[in-house]
Amino acid sequence: GAGVSQTPSNKVTEKGKYVELRCDPISGHTALYWYRQSLGQGPEFLIYFQGTGAADDSGLPNDRFFAVRPEGSVSTLKIQRTERGDSAVYLCASSLTLWGQGSEAFFGQGTRLTVV
Amino acid sequence: QKEVEQNSGPLSVPEGAIASLNCTYSDRVSQSFFWYRQYSGKSPELIMSIYSNGDKEDGRFTAQLNKASQYVSLLIRDSQPSDSATYLCAGSNTGNQFYFGTGTSLTVIP
Numbered sequence: 660g661a662g663v664s665q666t667p668s669n670k671v672t673e674k675g676k677y678v679e680l681r682c683d684p685i686s687g688h689t690a691l692y693w694y695r696q697s698l699g700q701g702p703e704f705l706i707y708f709q710g711t712g713a714a715d716d717s718g719l720p721n722d723r724f725f726a727v728r729p730e731g732s733v734s735t736l737k738i739q740r741t742e743r744g745d746s747a748v749y750l751c752a753s754s755l756t757l758w759g760q761g762s763e764a765f766f767g768q769g770t771r772l773t774v775v
Numbered sequence: 776q777k778e779v780e781q782n783s784g785p786l787s788v789p790e791g792a793i794a795s796l797n798c799t800y801s802d803r804v805s806q807s808f809f810w811y812r813q814y815s816g817k818s819p820e821l822i823m824s825i826y827s828n829g830d831k832e833d834g835r836f837t838a839q840l841n842k843a844s845q846y847v848s849l850l851i852r853d854s855q856p857s858d859s860a861t862y863l864c865a866g867s868n869t870g871n872q873f874y875f876g877t878g879t880s881l882t883v884i885p
Contacts, residue, residue: 692873701779701863701875702819715872750818763809764873766818 684753
């Protein structure tokens, strides 16, 4: 597609449930990033992939969070046993090569997750 | 100290004036710097990137980087009401991890 696509755009789930958030990067972009943004805050780094592998997952807050990118394109962020504190906008970004090394990252529209 | 810090504002300037947005960063951020604009309820969109000391101009926007003082700024000349948004400063470290500031809210008053 023309841009980074994230689905769903909104997700409301009950506390304790499992959710999956999907990111479809710009075609040909090898690097993919997940961020979380709470109201009034800047995006907070979660994880980034270079190809299929997670190059840095140090931002994942705990082991309830996991992300995959099995074919080096679409990525899924998975959250188990959701908590109300997980409510935020989850942003995905992709870049042609590594962001910052002559390559710029483009963001999707985000998935607004609300845990009730 | 957070990796990237910004004054959250709000900053208000009259239409046609110069808006000046500032950002400081810690030793953990050293490589590349970016300014993103984010309208309410929308995703961040890239305005400028800057990698080396000095000024970089693109249309009405000028980014300034001073690595010795660890600050990066964005000047918006001839500010327009459509420039009203939150401006996010981001920087990277050698491990390719990117850090964002909390953003500065700018309002351009017609």
